[in-house]
Amino acid sequence: MLAETGQNDMTDKAAAKLKSDGWTMVDTTGFLHLVGPLWQRVVDNEHEYALVAQDKHHNRRGLVQGGLLMTFADRTCGMTARYVSGRPTLATVQLDTHFVDAGKIGDILISKPRVVRSTRSLIFVTTEVNAGDRCIVMASGVFKILKNET
16 A cells, blocks of 8 residues: 555656646547556647656556557657648558667656658558657558548
8 A cells, every 4th residue: 555655656756747847638538448547748839748657557567568568659659740741640650669668667758759750541650659868669650541421
């Protein structure tokens, strides 16, 4: 119980810091609701995303699970592709991920995706996931613009 209370205090402090720095929580459902909360803000017309690494994100070594890092990179790149395309529905067709360093529980993970190229049907996006001044993950994805379902 004490460890859980400490975890909640750490998460609450991180959330308060994010709010004071202009971040707002992203409304999520389904799987991403289980992963989050996910945060976003726009700085100099660039979208940025944040996620607080919580105890629920740990692997067997007590570090941030690689699948969480991939999910975060995929989601943030996809949200940026959706924003840039102006289209509501996209699908990830490829995501290349390079694990550079270990994320630690308590880290505030930041992703600042950048569109590399956009065509009529595909959007190419890259991001780094950082914890402070440490690069944790480098990822690049290709997102397919889907036809609107009626």
